[in-house]
Amino acid sequence: MCRLSAITSHDYFSPMENILALDTMKEGHDGSGLGLVLKDLGGEFEHLKAYPILSGIASNDGIRTLDRHMAAAGFREKYSWEPTIREVRGSEIRRRGHYFAKAYQYPQVYEDKTREEKEQLLMETRLTLRTLGEQDESLFVFSFYPDVITLKEVGDPLAVAEFFGLESNGLTAKIVLAQGRQNTNYAIYLYACHPFFLQGYCTMTNGENTAFVPIREFLSGRRFPGYMGYNSDSEVFAHILHYCHRQLHYPLPYYKDVITPLQDSEMARRPDADALRLIKKSLRPLCIDGPNCVIGFTPDGTLFMAQDAKKLRPGVVGGVPGKVALMSEECGLDRAVPKRDKARDFSPMKYDMVMVPPGAGEIRLWNQLNG
Amino acid sequence: MxxxxxxxxxxxxxxxxxxxxxxxxxxxxxxxxxxxxxxxxxxxxxxxxxxxxxxxxxxxxxxxxxxxxxxxxxxxxxxxxxxxxxxxxxxxxxxxxxxxxxxxxxxxxxxxxxxxVPYKRGGRRNDPSPSTVDQLKFTRISMLTDPALDAGRHEFRIRTLLGRNLPPEKLPLEQRNGHLQVREESGFIPPVREIFPIRIGSMSVGALSPHMWEGLAMGVAYLNEVEGLPVVMCSGEGGMPPRLLKSRFAKYFILQIASGYFGWDEIVHAIPEMTEDPAAIEIKYGQGAKPGDGGLLMAYKVLNLIAKIRGVPLYVDLASPPTHQTKYSIEEAVAKMIQSMSMAWGFRVPVYPKISGTKTALAVLNNLARNPYAAALCIDGEDGGTGAAYNVSMDKMGHPIASNIRDCYLDLVKQGKQNELPLIAAGGMGKAGNLAANAAAMIMLGASAVDIGKYIMQAGADCFGDEYNRCNLCNTGRCPRGITTQDPKLYRRLDPDKVAERVVDVFKAADVELKKIFAPLGRSTELPIGMSDALGVADKAVAERLEISYVC
Structure with missing residues (x-):
């Protein structure tokens, strides 16, 4: 089973905090990989927030392809970061080449374009780069968005963290999502590794999504180029979030109403029952049966956790004002935020959704029955 | 010499x-x-x-x-x-x-x-070999990485939607105080019914004996009102008893209009007195058992009750032509007919066409996909049944339902409209007795619901017919079970109460069996329409054609 570790904080912190929390949950995952997404970056990237950052892995050939394509597309490299890779004794982690996070200046013609137009450009550029490098695996690109870095590799999370030198390279952020397992339900493949990111939306998921194929087909039919990949059944959770919130402009709690719609009798209590009935019918293929615990964030930095409505996966939220952790297990929470009032820890169930606004000032509980 | x-x-x-x-x-x-x-x-x-x-x-x-x-x-x-x-x-x-x-x-x-005179008969295609649908297995069993659901503990909703769903992008919603609300000027929101995914397909009063039809109707009403299973039944061409039409039970029936328009004079006159809208209107353009051919209710079946319901004189042959007289193009006539029927009930009732399985189904589908008033498409495959047809039509004409539905579904997927226009599969469901398994397989290939006809005649009234041309006397009016006859000496053999009991048995059992199929696949809340990863077949060619797994 995957183990999930998400922390949101008022202050910058090192992603090692997530990884050490993952390590306490080691009995629950098989140590087969690590996926990290950092948002609201500190350290070297604190003053580069306006610039989109491309994260990925490339061979020497891949780097050449990347530079050539980015130059041709009019992107100018503003800053380039590569972790100092350390060989980890006893670990089977194989260095693939360059792990990079490059900040770019937008092409000149895009300087004055809207946010949506810029997001479209970034996504199209990422997809083109993915296509260029996918065949020979010379280039993997995970995200291309301002103020976001993604790191992924196969291996034990703690060993991967050491491999990337995360404890000493000064990389910090205010929101970090970490997932401690490669996708073992399907082929081990970097593009199948959570968390998944699309235009500011990011999720990681614990569990297997039995409704994967109908959901994939529904999203693929939306004629949105970013709804692709699907090397993992969990990728659809990020895209459903993107679709509901960005494309359909639904407020965040409706994500829960889409993936786990209420029964008709339960809906009657909600003030928005008429809208819910229409949503349930029109978005019927996006309904999940679990077992899934989803943790994710939206572009404004709101972190959330939601469960499926039947089988549920472990998930607990707790913290102090200024620092909140959303974890698979209580021990992870103890490691991430030890000095908290444990009595106020919350495990979302069938109808619950937990939302933590940026800055982690409060934990908001939302109950689907009340709306 | x-x-x-x-x-x-x-x-x-x-x-x-x-x-x-x-x-x-x-x-x-x-x-x-x-x-x-x-x-x-x-x-x-x-x-x-x-x-x-x-x-x-x-x-x-x-x-x-x-x-x-x-x-x-x-x-x-x-x-x-x-x-x-x-x-x-x-x-x-x-x-x-x-x-x-x-x-x-x-x-x-x-x-x-x-x-x-070529051989004419009733019944079904005389081919006892297992249909493609019967060869499909459910091979994606939830194990460890994804514990199976518990049909006895978890919430289960074996329901489907009959009617057109608006694409999410076109829902008339607006945000007010952080909540979504339906806009006051919301425009046309197509009517949608939530029904059980197995329906009783179109069989008319006339083709069926009064006792048989009454038994089916009573069973359906009981399932809805007592068992809480929203099973619907199609009237077939030939109208409905006016008292039933004006009763609160009318909502459990789909009214069919076909090329003879029989019964519609009475129906139109009953509309002002109807207290409930019907479940839907089915416009029949074709029948899987005799594609491209019309129907004929023989004069000797046109007795008092039939004549009254259909609004015709006694003892005359009632021919339904092979095609609607108005059908000169799908863009014009079919669209207009769908709109006219919608208008008759104030656009509150889903209206959809039924065609026979055919290679040209995609052309029909694409036209309907663009018609905002088309509520569904029902396709009747070659294994469908009939009360009367030429043997050659039954045995040699038509299209298997599995690939026809699959092609249509995948075409809708390409257009992103698979949730907008439901597909209903008919023809050969439960042919070998595996009704729930056949229905589930068709759903996973992309159907939203399935229709049964022969199955309910066999299960409900012990119809003798089979794929070895047994009995198949429906066209003669001499049905020995009293199912397809208007001869009181024959149909009084059939007890409508017993038929109704069996109808209830069949649907309750199918409901349990569907849960037993869906639960181990890890699905329970929404019908797994298009969940093709759950299907496998031990035939490479079939697997490739249907885009499902080959297993052996």
């Missing part, structure tokens, strides 16, 4: 030419005469045999040859009175002395065109 045919019966058929041969046990027969009386086609008749017996009397054996006359049962070899294998004789025989036996070497079709 006189030909020798009279002496050697050279131009008569032998029993070997016939599809069923009567096995009569003289030693058991009491000569009660029930079998010959009940035979719907007079294939057997009482007869007298001259017998030569060895007889002995007295204390010392003194065998003597004795000739005597005895009564018995003889099978007729006249091709017009062939034994259909219905087995009514066995049913009534008190001493198990008689039964028809299938003759696999028969040459029946070669002879059954006397007077230049």
């Amino acid at each position: 006189e030909p020798a045919e009279r002496l050697d019966q050279n131009h008569e058929l032998t029993l070997k030419e016939l599809p069923y041969i009567i096995r009569w046990r003289e030693d058991r027969c009491t000569r009660c005469g029930r079998c010959t009386a009940v035979c719907p086609v007079n294939a057997i008749e009482p007869t007298v045999f001259a017998q030569r017996l060895i007889h002995s009397e007295g204390p010392v054996p003194t065998p003597k040859t004795v000739r005597r006359l005895t009564q018995g049962v003889r099978q007729n070899v006249d091709i017009e009175r062939y034994c259909t294998g219905c087995g009514s004789c066995s049913l009534v025989c008190p001493t198990v002395a008689i039964e028809p036996e299938y003759n696999p070497q028969h040459k029946f079709l070669i002879f059954k065109n006397k007077g230049g």
Whole structure:
């Protein structure tokens, strides 16, 4: 089973905090990989927030392809970061080449374009780069968005963290999502590794999504180029979030109403029952049966956790004002935020959704029955 | 010279030419005469045999040859009175002395065109081999990485939507105080019914006997009102009893309009007095059992009740033409017909066409996909049944339902409209008895619901028919079970209450079986429409064609 570790904080912190929390949950995952997404970056990237950052892995050939394509597309490299890779004794982690996070200046013609137009450009550029490098695996690109870095590799999370030198390279952020397992339900493949990111939306998921194929087909039919990949059944959770919130402009709690719609009798209590009935019918293929615990964030930095409505996966939220952790297990929470009032820890169930606004000032509980 | 045919019966058929041969046990027969009386086609008749017996009397054996006359049962070899294998004789025989036996070497079709009239019958395609749908298995079982659901504990909703769903992008929603609300000027929101995904397909009052139709209708009403299973049933072409139409039960019925428009005068006149809208309107353009062919209710079936419901004179042949008279193009006529029918009920009732399975289904589908008033598409595959058709239509015309539905679904997926226009699959569901499994497989191939006809006649009223051309007398009005006849002497054999009970049994059992299929696949809340990763088949060509896994 995957183990999930998400922390949101008022202050910058090192992603090692997530990884050490993952390590306490080691009995629950098989140590087969690590996926990290950092948002609201500190350290070297604190003053580069306006610039989109491309994260990925490339061979020497891949780097050449990347530079050539980015130059041709009019992107100018503003800053380039590569972790100092350390060989980890006893670990089977194989260095693939360059792990990079490059900040770019937008092409000149895009300087004055809207946010949506810029997001479209970034996504199209990422997809083109993915296509260029996918065949020979010379280039993997995970995200291309301002103020976001993604790191992924196969291996034990703690060993991967050491491999990337995360404890000493000064990389910090205010929101970090970490997932401690490669996708073992399907082929081990970097593009199948959570968390998944699309235009500011990011999720990681614990569990297997039995409704994967109908959901994939529904999203693929939306004629949105970013709804692709699907090397993992969990990728659809990020895209459903993107679709509901960005494309359909639904407020965040409706994500829960889409993936786990209420029964008709339960809906009657909600003030928005008429809208819910229409949503349930029109978005019927996006309904999940679990077992899934989803943790994710939206572009404004709101972190959330939601469960499926039947089988549920472990998930607990707790913290102090200024620092909140959303974890698979209580021990992870103890490691991430030890000095908290444990009595106020919350495990979302069938109808619950937990939302933590940026800055982690409060934990908001939302109950689907009340709306 | 006189030909020798009279002496050697050279131009008569032998029993070997016939599809069923009567096995009569003289030693058991009491000569009660029930079998010959009940035979719907007079294939057997009482007869007298001259017998030569060895007889002995007295204390010392003194065998003597004795000739005597005895009564018995003889099978007729006249091709017009062939034994259909219905087995009514066995049913009534008190001493198990008689039964028809299938003759696999028969040459029946070669002879059954006397007077230049091709063989006509009722029933289904005479192909007993397993259908493609029956070959499909459910191979994605939730194990460990994803614990199976518990059909007894978890919430289950075996329901589907009949009607057009708006694409999410077009929902008339707006945000008010952080909540979504339906806009006041919301425009047309198509009507959608939530129903059980197995429906009773179109069979008319007229094709069915009053007792059979009444039994089905009572069963459906009970399922809805007592069992909470929203099963719907289609009227077939020929209207509905006006009292039922004006009752609160009308909402459980789909009204069918077909090329003869029979019953619609009465329906239109009843609209102002209807207290409930019907579940839907089905416009029949084709039937899987006899694609491209019309229908005919024979004059002798047009008795008082039928004539009244259909608004026609007594004892006249009622021909439904192969095509609607107005159907000169799908863009014009079909769209207009859908709109007219929608308008008749104030756009509150889903209206959809039913076509027979065909290679051209995609053309119809694409047209409907662009028509905002089209509520669904029902496709009736080659294994569908009929009350009357030419044998050649039934056996050789049509399209298998599995690939037809799959193609349509995948086409909708390409357009992103698979949730907008539901597909309903008909024809051969439960052919081998596996109703829930067939329905589930069709749903996973992309259907939103399935229709049954022959299955409910077999399960509900013990219809004798099968894929070995057994009985299939529906067209003659002499149905021995009383299912497809208007002859009171025959249909009074059928108890409508018992039919209703069996209808309830069938749907309750199917509901349980569907849960038993969906739960191990890890699905329970929404119907797994298009969940093709759950399907496997041990035939590479089928797997490739349907885009599902090959398993062996």
